[in-house]
Each structure stands twice: as C-alpha cells, then as structure tokens.
Amino acid sequence: MTDTAAQKTVSFGYDTVTPDEKVDRVKGVFRSVASKYDLMNDLMSGGVHRLWKHDTMNRLNPQPGERHLDVAGGTGELARGFLKRADAAGKRRGDARQATAIVCDINDAMLDAGRARSDNEQWGDRLDWVCADGSSLPYPDRSFDAVTVSFGIRNFADRIAGLKEFRRVLKPGGRLAILEFSHMTAPLLQQAYDTYSFNIIPPMGALVAGDRESYQYLIESIRRFPDQDTFKAEIEDAGFAKVSVTNFSGGIAALHFGWAV
16 A cells, blocks of 8 residues: 555544545444434435435436446435336337346445335346445446436545446446535525534434434535535536536535436
8 A cells, every 4th residue: 555545534524534444434324224214314304305306316317228326325215216217208108128227335234224125026126236335336337327326425435436437337328316415505594404404313313213423424424525516526527518406405405417428
C-alpha cells in the first residue's frame, strides 16, 4: 500500500475513517436495521418515500425486455417496481418480452430481508439477488439498460468509483437514476428539517429498531452528502450526459437522472 492510499480517509457520518473501515461499519449499520428497514422508511417519511420512488420509476420509464440493476438495492423495492412497470408497458403494446432485474447490495442481511418478501414469487427467476460492492460490480461492460440507486450512494466508501462503474455497465443510451436524501432549497426549511431529523429519528430508531446509533449515523451521512449541484457535476464527470436534478419535498430528497453515452 502506498503512503497516499494509507492516508486516504472518508466520512462515516461525522466521523473520519478509512474506506475499509467505512465499508465494515456500513455493513454493521444495515445488518442491525435490516429487519425493520422498510417500516422505518415509512415512519421517518410518513410514507412519502414511496411517492418519490413512484416518480423515479415514471422518469426511468421501464420497457419490456430491459435489464435493470438496482445497486444498494436493499429489500428490492425499486427492482420490483421496475418489473411491474415494464410488464405493464408490454401489455399495453402487445410486447411479450420480459424484463429482468438484479438487486445488488453489499449487505447480506438486507438481501435476506428482501428475499423473504412473499411478493417476490410472481417474478420467479426474473428477479435475482447478488451480494456485491457497488463500486466494483461483477458484470461485463454494457450489460444493463437501466441502473438505479435509492438512498444508498451516500453510504459508498468511494462514490466516484461507483459512478464510473454505473457508466461502465450501462449500454449506450442507458439510464441512471439516483434517488438520495439531499439539501433543502430554503435555509429556514433546512433548519426545521435538521431539528426534526436529529431530535426525532434516532429516538424512533431506538424504539422501533432497537438501534439509535445506526439512525444517528444515517442522519449525519445525509448532512455530509454533497449538495445537488456538486453531485450533478460528479455524475457528469463520470461520463453521463443530460444530467438533471428533480427536488422532492423541497429538497429533502433529489432525483439525479442521466444518460450513458
């Protein structure tokens, strides 16, 4: 290991750690919260995260026969949504080709929680589950029509490497959709949101999931994530074109959408 590599650090919430340590600690966070992950998302957002994901799928516009990779896909909500939308589009047009989706996550406990859902049965082998690091994907170049990340990119130890991997595995003309917590568009709203986040969500995590510290990290990681314009520039630097930003709920979350060229 070079001196430069040895000295590299990244953020883990408000802490500064090595990339390897962040990977290990993020795994620990999601192993701890996996069984209550979907429930906590509903409670923390009042269910609004489902509307954000619905709008993300509208923008992604899944089509029959497409291959979808949901990176940091957790329990597979976006992957199931992709297959459902693609089948509906095929039915409208009389196109019998079947889309496929892969949920790729570095955390085995999250994948186990996703696999256990009864609504996976209808998809059979069209929905697959793979434990892998999103910054080093085990797929050939130009393998997918669409790549999504939902509330997971901020947990990467190397976000830039991840973006480059997304570009590598996408076919020319493929779509990238990254839905992530972001920064409020008005300072007063940000202050109110910070008050809610830091005072309500960690105690809620302790009550519902039995884990205050993991939800403290999740809130801190949101604050450390770059603003919309900075992240947009990172996506463009990774090789994506026509990158757009759509703010949801005043910037609580933002959809970054781009095209592989």
